[in-house]
Amino acid sequence: MTLVTARTGDPVVKAHNLVKLYGEHRAVDGIDFDIQPGETFAMLGPNGAGKSSTMKMISTVSPVTSGELRVLGLDPAADGRRIRARLGVVPQEDILDMALTVRENITVYARYFGLSRTEARHRADELLQFVQLADRADDQVRPLSGGMKRRLSIARSMVNNPELILLDEPTTGLDPQARHLLWERLYQLKRQGVTLLLTTHYMDEAEQLADRLVIMDRGRIVTEGTPRSLIETKCSRDVVELRFGEPALGTDDPDDGAARAETAAAHLRLRSERLPDRVLVYADDGDRALAGLAEHDVSAASTLIRRATLEDVFLTLTGRTLVE
Amino acid sequence: MSSSLTASSITAGGLARILEHLYVRTPAKYRSVLVSGVVSPAFFLGLLGLGLGSLVDERQNGATTLGTDGYLEFIGPGLLAISAVLWAFGQSLWPTAGEINWDRTYVLTAATPVSTAEIAVAHVAWIAIRFTAAAVLFTMVLAVAGAVASWWAVFAPLAAGATALVLASIICGFTVRQENEDTFPMLLRLGAIPMFLFSGAFFPLSGVPAAVGWLARVTPGWHGVELCRELAQGSVDSHSFVHVVYFVVVGALGMVYAVTGFQQALSEA
Ligand SMILES: Nc1ncnc2c1ncn2[C@@H]1O[C@H](COP(=O)(O)OP(=O)(O)OP(=O)(O)O)[C@@H](O)[C@H]1O
Numbered sequence: 001m002t003l004v005t006a007r008t009g010d011p012v013v014k015a016h017n018l019v020k021l022y023g024e025h026r027a028v029d030g031i032d033f034d035i036q037p038g039e040t041f042a043m044l045g046p047n048g049a050g051k052s053s054t055m056k057m058i059s060t061v062s063p064v065t066s067g068e069l070r071v072l073g074l075d076p077a078a079d080g081r082r083i084r085a086r087l088g089v090v091p092q093e094d095i096l097d098m099a100l101t102v103r104e105n106i107t108v109y110a111r112y113f114g115l116s117r118t119e120a121r122h123r124a125d126e127l128l129q130f131v132q133l134a135d136r137a138d139d140q141v142r143p144l145s146g147g148m149k150r151r152l153s154i155a156r157s158m159v160n161n162p163e164l165i166l167l168d169e170p171t172t173g174l175d176p177q178a179r180h181l182l183w184e185r186l187y188q189l190k191r192q193g194v195t196l197l198l199t200t201h202y203m204d205e206a207e208q209l210a211d212r213l214v215i216m217d218r219g220r221i222v223t224e225g226t227p228r229s230l231i232e233t234k235c236s237r238d239v240v241e242l243r244f245g246e247p248a249l250g251t252d253d254p255d256d257g258a259a260r261a262e263t264a265a266a267h268l269r270l271r272s273e274r275l276p277d278r279v280l281v282y283a284d285d286g287d288r289a290l291a292g293l294a295e296h297d298v299s300a301a302s303t304l305i306r307r308a309t310l311e312d313v314f315l316t317l318t319g320r321t322l323v324e
Numbered sequence: 325m326s327s328s329l330t331a332s333s334i335t336a337g338g339l340a341r342i343l344e345h346l347y348v349r350t351p352a353k354y355r356s357v358l359v360s361g362v363v364s365p366a367f368f369l370g371l372l373g374l375g376l377g378s379l380v381d382e383r384q385n386g387a388t389t390l391g392t393d394g395y396l397e398f399i400g401p402g403l404l405a406i407s408a409v410l411w412a413f414g415q416s417l418w419p420t421a422g423e424i425n426w427d428r429t430y431v432l433t434a435a436t437p438v439s440t441a442e443i444a445v446a447h448v449a450w451i452a453i454r455f456t457a458a459a460v461l462f463t464m465v466l467a468v469a470g471a472v473a474s475w476w477a478v479f480a481p482l483a484a485g486a487t488a489l490v491l492a493s494i495i496c497g498f499t500v501r502q503e504n505e506d507t508f509p510m511l512l513r514l515g516a517i518p519m520f521l522f523s524g525a526f527f528p529l530s531g532v533p534a535a536v537g538w539l540a541r542v543t544p545g546w547h548g549v550e551l552c553r554e555l556a557q558g559s560v561d562s563h564s565f566v567h568v569v570y571f572v573v574v575g576a577l578g579m580v581y582a583v584t585g586f587q588q589a590l591s592e593a
């Protein structure tokens with residue numbers, strides 16, 4: 001299978017001060033970003049951040065309220081058809097035609113892109129092979145598992161050899177095995193030079209797949225960079241997680257433990273974040289930080305030292321967690 | 325809204341692709357055409373033509389007040405147009421809402437090179453096309469039953485199809501603007517049932533209060549009934565031309581209403 005990508009050097013998507021209003025509600029509130037050819041670009045953010053709204057504007061389905069948007073160098077308002085002919089779209093929800101078989105879901109869609117019936121069938125079989133659904137080609141869609149439906153959606157989005165594929169939460173709700181299979185397929189697309197734009201709630205997904213990402217919150221871009229650079233510049237290398245369980249014999253309130261940990265961290269000049277069930281202490285050397293906390297009489301029910309993730313970056317920047 | 329309407333041109337190629345998809349995905353399409361085209365007219369003609377008709381004919385006033393030779397000739401073409409009305413209501417409310425809100429396949433279609441305007445027009449056209457196919461069979465049943473008096477009747481399926489098209493465009497435009505399906509029963513009570521009764525299919529409007537008669541005359545149902553009857557009887561004249569103009573004008577307005585509704589619904593879907 002060959003996928004053609006225009007390598008003009010111009011950005012595949014370019015947004016400047018992009019705004020989407022639903023009535024009075026600013027779903028997307030003035031964002032700037034660009035996506036380069038061949039790049040895998042992720043939008044990370046909690047529910048309602050404006051990820052899907054941005055995707056729908058890029059796919060030309062939802063009109064831009066204000067600001068500038070160029071997709072494949074074209075204007076979505078004027079050149080919708082030409083843009084859509086070169087895009088692949090995987091919506092957040094799996095929209096599949098329950099009246100049709102697995103293969104027909106692709107062939108019917110292929111016809112919209114001008115493939116002949118023979119070509120459509122050929123292409124459908126090739127794509128079903130690619131997403132490992134060839135043995136289900138003649139089955140109805142309804143009984144497919146969530147992961148299979150997702151794979152079928154992705155296969156369908158590829159019928160027209162798109163230069164850019166928009167994947168809105170491609171792995172939400174899938175079990176780890178299904179996620180890894182999908183990631184592997186997306187890697188393969190990336191190697192073939194297809195530009196990918198994906199949204200996700202999962203920091204590990206963004207870390208795995210994205211060359212570059214933006215973190216969105218409440219319609220705005222909070223920060224932008226490579227996964228590594230964001231963790232290095234916006235956060236510390238390590239994170240110490242302290243959990244304060246049940247107070248021993250009713251003598252100690254767990255809140256005291258958490259409060260003491262925060263004070264101790266402040267003394268050690270370490271940033272800390274208090275969550276309902278634990279305290280996070282950010283440090284470049286987790287072991288030393290833990291030892292320092294112990295010297296300040298901090299005794300947690302359990303402790304964990306781990307590498308910082310994009311989740312921590314988000315928490316640091318917004319004071320909130322990505323997945324509640 | 326107006327800018328998006330001009331930006332989204334409607335092409336034959338785009339319509340053909342959507343209609344092909346609808347053709348493939350519509351379940352039991354032949355059965356519904358057979359039911360609407362043969363089973364239901366046979367049933368109603370039997371019920372009304374022979375039952376009610378014999379009463380009307382016995383009163384010896386059939387020919388004078390009805391303007392046709394007998395009740396069968398009067399009600400046959402009327403039933404054809406009324407079937408278009410019922411079909412349009414039947415297909416444009418719940419099934420259309422289901423397609424937009426539940427199946428949601430149009431959300432995907434909108435992400436292909438076809439335009440939202442084409443989706444709207446194809447959706448309405450598909451309703452009318454299926455009815456027109458049924459209307460061909462329906463007209464043949466009428467001919468066999470002896471309710472047709474002229475070769476003009478070959479155009480009756482088109483007249484009935486136009487009735488379905490015009491009405492479907494308006495009702496679909498209404499449907500896609502609704503938040504939920506709560507308003508649908510009201511539309512049936514205030515729209516479908518009066519149109520069913522007062523389009524002049526079962527009795528001439530000369531018998532009803534003038535206001536009701538004039539109200540009926542602005543509906544697609546009445547124009548459909550009249551045009552189908554004129555074609556079946558061969559009494560084609562300037563009145564028939566007025567019906568055609570009505571269908572063209574109201575159909576164009578209905579389509580604009582449907583297209584803008586679909587654009588709104590699909591851009592926010
Ligand atoms: N069609 C719509 N009409 C009105 N408001 C909308 C519509 N679509 C989205 N919104 C609102 O816009 C905001 C952004 O929604 P959006 O779907 O873009 O978020 P998201 O980042 O994709 O969230 P999620 O992770 O839950 O999918 C939300 O507050 C949402 O309620």
Ligand SMILES: [Mg+2]
Pocket residue numbers: 051052053092168
């Ligand atoms: Mg979303």
